[in-house]
Amino acid sequence: xxxxxxxxxxxxxxxxxxxxxxxxxxxxxxxxxxxxxxxxxxxxxxxxxxxxxxxxxxxxxxxxxxxxxxxxxxxxxxxxxxxxxxxxxxxxxxxxxxxxxxxxxxxxxxxxxxxxxxxxxxxxxxxxxxxxxxxxxxxxxxxxxxxxxxxxxxxxxxxxxxxxxxxxxxxxxxxxxxxxxxxxxxxxxxxxxxxxxxxxxxxxxxxxxxxxxxxxxxxxxxxxxxxxxxxxxxxxxxxxxxxxxxxxxxxxxxxxxxxxxxxxxxxxxxxxxxxxxxxxxxxxxxxxxxxxxxxxxxxxxxxxxxxxxxxxxxxxxxxxxxxxxxxxxxxxxxxxxxxxxxxxxx
Amino acid sequence: xxxxxxxxxxxxxxxxxxxxxxxxxxxxxxxxxxxxxxxxxxxxxxxxxxxxxxxxxxxxxxxxxxxxxxxxxxxxxxxxxxxxxxxxxxxxxxxxxxxxxxxxxxxxxxxxxxxxxxxxxxxxxxxxxxxxxxxxxxxxxxxxxxxxxxxxxxxxxxxxxxxxxxxxxxxxxxxxxxxxxxxxxxxxxxxxxxxxxxxxxxxxxxxxxxxxxxxxxxxxxxxxxxxxxxxxxxxxxxxxxxxxxxxxxxxxxxxxxxxxxxxxxxxxxxxxxxxxxxxxxxxxxxxxxxxxxxxxxxxxxxxxxxxxxxxxxxxxxxxxxxxxxxxxxxxxxxxxxxxxxxxxxx
DNA sequence: TTGCCAATTGGAAGCGCTTCCATGGAAGCG
DNA sequence: CGCTTCCATGGAAGCGCTTCCAATTGGCAA
Numbered sequence: 001x002x003x004x005x006x007x008x009x010x011x012x013x014x015x016x017x018x019x020x021x022x023x024x025x026x027x028x029x030x031x032x033x034x035x036x037x038x039x040x041x042x043x044x045x046x047x048x049x050x051x052x053x054x055x056x057x058x059x060x061x062x063x064x065x066x067x068x069x070x071x072x073x074x075x076x077x078x079x080x081x082x083x084x085x086x087x088x089x090x091x092x093x094x095x096x097x098x099x100x101x102x103x104x105x106x107x108x109x110x111x112x113x114x115x116x117x118x119x120x121x122x123x124x125x126x127x128x129x130x131x132x133x134x135x136x137x138x139x140x141x142x143x144x145x146x147x148x149x150x151x152x153x154x155x156x157x158x159x160x161x162x163x164x165x166x167x168x169x170x171x172x173x174x175x176x177x178x179x180x181x182x183x184x185x186x187x188x189x190x191x192x193x194x195x196x197x198x199x200x201x202x203x204x205x206x207x208x209x210x211x212x213x214x215x216x217x218x219x220x221x222x223x224x225x226x227x228x229x230x231x232x233x234x235x236x237x238x239x240x241x242x243x244x245x246x247x248x249x250x251x252x253x254x255x256x257x258x259x260x261x262x263x264x265x266x267x268x269x270x271x272x273x274x275x276x277x278x279x280x281x282x283x284x285x286x287x288x289x290x291x292x293x294x295x296x297x298x299x300x301x302x303x304x305x306x307x308x309x310x311x312x313x314x315x316x317x318x319x320x321x322x323x324x325x326x327x328x329x330x331x332x333x334x335x336x337x338x339x340x341x342x343x344x345x346x
Numbered sequence: 347x348x349x350x351x352x353x354x355x356x357x358x359x360x361x362x363x364x365x366x367x368x369x370x371x372x373x374x375x376x377x378x379x380x381x382x383x384x385x386x387x388x389x390x391x392x393x394x395x396x397x398x399x400x401x402x403x404x405x406x407x408x409x410x411x412x413x414x415x416x417x418x419x420x421x422x423x424x425x426x427x428x429x430x431x432x433x434x435x436x437x438x439x440x441x442x443x444x445x446x447x448x449x450x451x452x453x454x455x456x457x458x459x460x461x462x463x464x465x466x467x468x469x470x471x472x473x474x475x476x477x478x479x480x481x482x483x484x485x486x487x488x489x490x491x492x493x494x495x496x497x498x499x500x501x502x503x504x505x506x507x508x509x510x511x512x513x514x515x516x517x518x519x520x521x522x523x524x525x526x527x528x529x530x531x532x533x534x535x536x537x538x539x540x541x542x543x544x545x546x547x548x549x550x551x552x553x554x555x556x557x558x559x560x561x562x563x564x565x566x567x568x569x570x571x572x573x574x575x576x577x578x579x580x581x582x583x584x585x586x587x588x589x590x591x592x593x594x595x596x597x598x599x600x601x602x603x604x605x606x607x608x609x610x611x612x613x614x615x616x617x618x619x620x621x622x623x624x625x626x627x628x629x630x631x632x633x634x635x636x637x638x639x640x641x642x643x644x645x646x647x648x649x650x651x652x653x654x655x656x657x658x659x660x661x662x663x664x665x666x667x668x669x670x671x672x673x674x675x676x677x678x679x680x681x682x683x684x685x686x687x688x689x690x691x692x
Numbered sequence: 693t694t695g696c697c698a699a700t701t702g703g704a705a706g707c708g709c710t711t712c713c714a715t716g717g718a719a720g721c722g
Numbered sequence: 723c724g725c726t727t728c729c730a731t732g733g734a735a736g737c738g739c740t741t742c743c744a745a746t747t748g749g750c751a752a
Contacts, residue, residue, distance in 0.1 A: 005468060007738055018702045023740060031700055050469045054403035055738035058707045062740090063400060084430045091451055100470065103449055105437055122351060123396045124446065233638050262638050269640050292579050292608050294615050294640055353708055364732045369710060377730055401708035404737050408710090 006047040015043035026051060063125040066094065066101045066315060068308075069117055070132045071108035080231070081287035082257070082304055086132055086155060089308025097316050102126065108134055108199075114141050121150045128315040130155060130308070134199040137161050151318045153311045157330075158201025166314050166328050168307045170335040172202045175300040176209025178337050179282055180254065182298075184217055187346040188252040188280060191224040192243030194264060196231050196256040203231075203256045206284055210254055225250065229260045233289075236263020237270075244271065244279075251279065251346040258283035258290045261297055265342065276344035286338055295341035302335050352393040361389035372397060409471040412440065412447045412661060414654075415463055416478045417454035426577070427633035428603070428650055432478055432501060435654025443662050448472065454480055454545075460487050467496045474661040476501060476654070480545040483507050497664045499657045503676075504547025512660050512674050514653045516681040518548045521646040522555025522600075524683050525628055528644075529598050530563055533692040534626060537570040538589030538596040540606050542577050549577075549602045552630055556600055571596065575606045579635075582609020583616075590617070590625075597625065597692040604629035604636045607643055611688065622690035632684055641687035648681050 008026075012019045017036060024032050025040040043049070057063040068090050070083045087103055094101050102124060106116045117135065120126045128151040135141060136154035139161050145152050146165075154167035161167065183191070193210060196203030207226065214223060225246045229235030236255060240263065243250060253268075255261035261283030265275060273279050275295060283290055286301035310331060354372075358365045363382060370378050371386040389395070403409040414436050416429045433449055440447050448470060452462045463481065466472045474497040481487060482500035485507055491498050492511075500513035507513065529537070539556060542549030553572065560569060571592045575581030582601060586609065589596060599614075601607035607629030611621060619625050621641060629636055632647035656677060 009738080019738090020702060020740080021700090024701090027740085031698090033700070036700085048468075050465075052404070052471065052738055053469075054400045054409060054471060055707090056740075057400035058398070058404050058709085058737090059739040060741075061707080087449070088451065091449060100448055102446055103433070103437060105434065119396075122394075123399075125398065125400060233634065266638065266640060288579065289635065289638060292612065292635060293638065294612060355708080365708090366710080366732060367730085370731090373710085377728090379730070382730085398708055401737090402710075404739085405708075405710040407737080 005052070006049045008049075008051070010047055011040065011043045011049050014047060015040045057125065063127055064099045065124060065126045066090075066099055066128045066130065066312065067104050067120045067124065067126040068101050068130045068132070069104050069106055069120070069135055071106060071113075071134060073107050080259070081289065082285060083132060085287075085304040086130075086308035086311075089305035089310075090130060090312045091308075092305075093309035093312030093316075097312070099312070099316060101130075101312065106135075114138075114144065117141060118144060118148065121145065121148045126150065127319055128152065130311045130315060132156070133158070133202055134197070136167065137199065137201045139164065151315055153315045153318075155307055155311055156202040158203070158205045162330055164328060166318065167330045168310045168314065168333070169202060169330070170302040170307075170333050172205035173209040173212070175284065175302070175335040175337075176206035176254075177213045178209075178335070179284070179298075179300050180210045180213035182337055182339065183252050183254070183280060183282065183343065184213060186280065186343060189219065189223060189346065190248050190250045190252075192240075192246065192248075192250040192253045193224055193226045194236060194239050194243070194253065194255040194260050195226055195228045196260075198228065200231075203284075206256050224248070229256070229263075231257050231259055233259045233263040233266070236260035236265075237267045238263075240264035240267035241271070244268070252343070253279065253281045255281065255283050258285045258287040258297060258299055261299070261342075262289050262293045265293055265297070276342050280343040280346070282343060290338075290340070298340045298343040299338050300335050301338050303333050306333060351398070352395045354395075354397070356393055357386065357389045357395050360393060361386045403471065409473055410445045411470060411472045412436075412445055412474045412476065412658065413450050413466045413470065413472040414447050414476045414478070415450045415452055415466070415481055417452060417459075417480060419453050426605070427635065428631060429478060431633075431650040432476075432654035432657075435651035435656075436476060436658045437654075438651075439655035439658030439662075443658070445658070445662055447476075447658065452481075460484075460490065463487060464490060464494065467491065467494045472496065473665055474498065476657045476661060478502070479504075479548055480543070482513065483545065483547045485510065497661055499661045499664075501653055501657055502548040504549070504551045508676055510674060512664065513676045514656045514660065514679070515548060515676070516648045516653075516679050518551035519555040519558070521630065521648070521681040521683075522552035523559045524555075524681070525630070525644075525646050526556045526559035526600065528683055528685065529600070529626060529628065529689065530559060532626065532689060534598040535565065535569060535692065536594050536596045536598075538586075538592065538594075538599045539570055539572045540582060540585050540589070540599065540601040540610060541572055541574045542602040542606075544574065546577075549630075552602050570594070575602070575609075577603050577605055579605045579609040579612070582606035582611075583613045584609075586610035586613035587617070590614070598689070599625065599627045601627065601629050604631045604633040604643060604645055607645070607688075608635050608639045611639055611643070622688050626689040626692070628689060632682075636684075636686070644686045644689040645684050646681050647684050649679050652679060 011022045132155045136157040137159050156169040157167045227239045253264050283297045283299035286299045290297040290299045357368045478501045482503040483505050502515040503513045573585045629643045629645035632645045636643040636645045
């Protein structure tokens with residue numbers, strides 16, 4: 001059975017100091033003699049003492065608990081690379097810093113989703129939230145969270161939130177632009193675009209970048225068709241045919257993420273098209289699936305795992321640093337266009 | 347800023363009862379008049395009171411915290427469907443039951459991995475652990491955890507652990523058997539088998555089932571070749587050529603999971619083979635990738651998300667139920683052979 | 693020497709909850 | 723009617739920690 005764990009008082013007794021002093025040592029507080037500090041640490045070692053996070057949280061109000069909030073529908077989407085990778089990064093970021101992160105799946109579009117996020121603060125006593133799209137663009141939600149005294153870092157915000165709150169991400173607009181330039185260079189002039197879900201503003205920036213690149217070549221509304229998917233493989237398979245049947249007869253399909261591009265690829269296969277000879281297809285994210293499909297997908301790489309890790313680090317810095325009111329920081333990472341084998345001259 | 351949350355004493359004052367009575371109501375204890383219970387609940391509602399889990403944990407020793415332990419190397423494997431799906435199921439299972447689950451990535455093969463798992467109990471005060479392979483087969487670890495008074499549910503144990511501890515999973519041996527029967531029915535007589543990592547006993551059971559099916563047809567050691575991968579797409583791409591170059595010249599490649607099968611498929615494409623005309627390939631798990639690759643993969647479906655959810659439910663039942671010493675339960679779910687388009691007559 | 697300040701340490705209070713034990717009243721029984 | 727038993731409730735203690743404030747020391751300027 002569980003034997004009783006040593007407490008801070010045991011450590012105090014063994015090392016011959018007061019409980020407060022042990023607490024100071026444990027929390028790295030100043031004004032403790034080096035000799036005493038060493039003695040306490042030795043006792044900690046010897047007793048295999050671990051602080052009780054519950055007690056610490058109760059006394060100090062610091063739960064050292066973060067939450068990573070993502071929106072996938074738990075029924076349909078058991079494996080979005082984007083969220084898994086963010087999560088893994090966040091987990092890794094926490095490891096070294098003594099924080100824990102609660103993974104929270106809060107389906108979007110439900111009337112109580114704001115409340116469920118806010119409940120994380122009151123119910124679980126989370127001190128900081130990492131919000132992935134589309135929550136990272138939900139200014140009202142973010143302000144409500146901040147009003148509770150809980151810190152926030154957004155991942156891939158696309159709209160107003162990008163300038164107003166701490167965040168991490170890549171330049172999605174530039175990513176879309178760079179990728180499209182490549183397609184234009186290959187001679188494509190008629191495009192289909194499979195956009196992402198409404199409200200995912202960073203994904204819409206990819207479309208914006210696409211449009212800017214076209215505009216520079218004198219192409220406009222009449223030269224491309226847009227449909228909206230939900231980031232899943234399935235939606236790619238459904239939507240690609242619509243684009244291919246469009247009177248425009250696009251020679252390239254640009255997709256807001258890799259899963260939909262993989263779906264489009266599959267739909268193209270099913271029609272007997274040879275990729276990239278008959279049609280170019282591009283994705284975004286550089287998820288594992290991009291390398292798995294045949295032929296491997298041309299896409300835009302973004303360092304998703306790093307994003308998750310950096311988000312945690314930023315959050316903890318806000319929590320522990322004294323700079324409570326310093327201006328928000330959006331940390332931007334580089335993207336890279338990865339040309340694989342789904343793109344060829346028109 | 348964060349306004350002070352109401353405490354149990356506030357609720358007690360508003361509802362005109364003692365603090366203990368509120369505690370009883372909150373915990374569903376017996377011996378409270380219905381009228382009083384209603385009055386307390388009304389005060390809770392009115393004040394928007396939420397129990398402070400830190401305080402509850404400190405006082406009662408119940409953290410209501412579980413941990414889901416998985417082994418992937420965080421550097422290489424950002425997106426194993428199997429673990430993501432288990433996790434999602436576990437998250438969902440917790441939602442309704444008022445528990446929280448900490449996701450813990452503990453790389454296997456490191457000397458301190460046992461200690462890191464045990465630290466979850468002492469450091470985080472987890473009351474129960476969900477162990478996925480290969481930890482679910484690590485009898486020494488499981489016994490050490492149980493010795494600390496922490497409950498365990500294993501996911502897909504394959505060896506001795508299956509009979510000795512609570513667990514969930516499918517009959518992997520039968521899955522391998524059923525799938526192989528199908529291949530034999532199609533006339534295949536020479537096989538390559540891409541097995542999983544050492545120590546993942548449930549994956550080895552798939553090989554056992556494969557061997558049993560062969561044995562029934564009078565086939566044996568001379569009729570198949572086995573290589574070991576690490577469950578990744580990449581390992582499938584590396585290992586498939588070895589099997590294809592084997593003097594046996596197998597007509598079917600059986601893989602211990604879908605990712606490796608997808609890798610094998612990709613390697614086969616790269617050789618110019620037409621699947622399934624020139625070679626049959628099968629996977630296991632029915633991960634999304636099985637439907638994404640071209641042609642879609644014949645595989646064995648197992649309800650991974652349900653496994654995760656059920657694991658949590660079993661764990662919480664152990665934790666809250668009085669049947670502390672009742673015999674271990676292995677809950678087995680049905681598998682289904684899903685015949686898609688990577689299998690054809692030899 | 694005296695006074696003052698910084699550095700170091702400890703005592704005490706209390707975070708918000710549960711558990712143990714005591715209390716008073718209603719109900720059951722011979 | 724006096725006894726035990728059960729139910730409903732409350733008082734008090736205390737879980738293990740941090741924070742506030744007081745006490746003690748030594749160093750250094752006046």
